[in-house]
Amino acid sequence: MKPSIKFKTATLPLLITLALLALSAAIRASCHDGCDSVLQNTFLGENALPNSNGMPAGDTALGDHALFSVFGGRYNTAVGADALYNLFDNDENSAAGYQAAFNDFGDGNTAVGAYAFFAGGAGPFEGYNTATGYSALKSSRGSYNTASGAFALANGRSQESNYNTATGAYALENNAGS
Secondary structure, three states: OOHHHHHHHHHHHHHHHHHHHHHHHHHHOOOOEEEEOOOOEEEEOOOOOOEEEOOOEOOEEEOOOOOOEEEOOEOOEEEOOOOOOEEEOOOOOEEEOOOOOOEEOOOOOEEEOOOOOOOOOOOOOOOOOEEEOOOOOOOOOOOOOEEEOOOOOOOOOOOOOOOOEEEOOOOOOOOOOO
16 A cells, blocks of 8 residues: 555544544533523523523523523522522522532522532422531421531421521431421
8 A cells, every 4th residue: 555545544534533523512512601681680601591481580590500490589699500400489599509409499598518408498488598518408498497517407307397507517417307
């Protein structure tokens, strides 16, 4: 085989591979940003605030899938991947961290840290909780709870788990009631 044919034969697949890689990167790079001056929503990130049903207003989403499934609600702030991922007609919630307040069913909740207040509430009135730290209030339900520290109030299983304060790592981790 002639040297020029070897070079052409080896170069063509390499060029095709490089071209496909360049195109695939351009296709994947779809970080969206924008704002809505009528509803006062602001978003930045892949699928941040894309499914805004119920006309949410004044919401801010920053991060991959932040405020992903919004069914109503106003004045919510989500910073981090999957923060406030599912929000059900609730107002004035703040979440910062990976999957912070992932399922939020109440008003006035604050979650700071990865998995903080992950499960959120499941009742008609479950809000005004504060979770600070890794997995703080992760599976807890109820209202007016404050958890500060890794795994603080992380596994409260009672629907009536209200008015609790846990400070420190693993504080009241498996709390079963008020």
